[in-house]
């Protein structure tokens with residue numbers, strides 16, 4: 001079942017065409033990977049899905065993104081609500097200069113949750129779900145800035161989970177991490193898809209092949225090919241995809 005349907009989505013920044021007529025169905029409780037060379041529009045596409053491009057005054061969108069049966073670009077849509085339901089994890093972990101506990105509790109507090117017992121239950125659950133609990137349970141009140149990069153990224157994932165999103169967008173979440181931390185995040189993604197729909201942008205084709213169910217190949221703002229990950233990597237339909245995955249161009 002599709003959780004998100006992207007219909008004829010085009011994006012321009014000023015005069016520049018960034019995405020052109022993208023059509024894509026994102027399956028619920030699956031991991032969808034978006035791959036493609038630098039500058040092809042992967043991050044821009046991801047940002048369209050939780051309306052982060054709205055923050056860029058030059059950007060203009062055509063087409064639709066249907067989520068839970070409604071176009072997220074329709075008038076009267078509550079953008080804050082969209083961003084609550086569709087969380088985002090960035091390339092560089094971005095913990096706040098606060099304690100581990102306060103980082104994770106942040107989303108709950110700004111959403112008006114006051115009950116201390118409830119907050120601490122949800123903080124623990126999110127830290128367990130993000131695989132960080134065992135490593136940090138004895139230093140919840142130390143600063144998050146002391147964590148390793150991989151731990152910080154899992155902390156950011158825990159922080160995103162507290163407000164119960166339906167979809168988690170990840171823009172190259174492992175590109176600043178070593179192989180061991182990358183492995184942990186990949187394991188985590190596979191676990192997360194039981195409860196969430198995950199879209200990941202990655203430069204790392206092995207990663208896309210390892211973790212995703214479905215892969216889309218973007219090139220110069222166009223979706224060249226989209227389908228089952230194994231099929232796309234073993235037997236791509238398009239010559240461009242084949243060239244890209246075999247490393248014939250950047």
Ligand SMILES: Nc1ncnc2c1ncn2[C@@H]1O[C@H](COP(=O)(O)OP(=O)(O)OP(=O)(O)O)[C@@H](O)[C@H]1O
Nearest residue numbers: 013016018036037038039040041042043044045056
């Ligand atoms: N704020 C902006 N204003 C104008 N152009 C932008 C802006 N952000 C991105 N672009 C342009 O949009 C195009 C797509 O950029 P985007 O960041 O989506 O690519 P990407 O596929 O994520 O690349 P990378 O793999 O390097 O992260 C690029 O040509 C980029 O220069």
Ligand SMILES: [Mg+2]
Nearest residue numbers: 042043044171
């Ligand atoms: Mg990018």
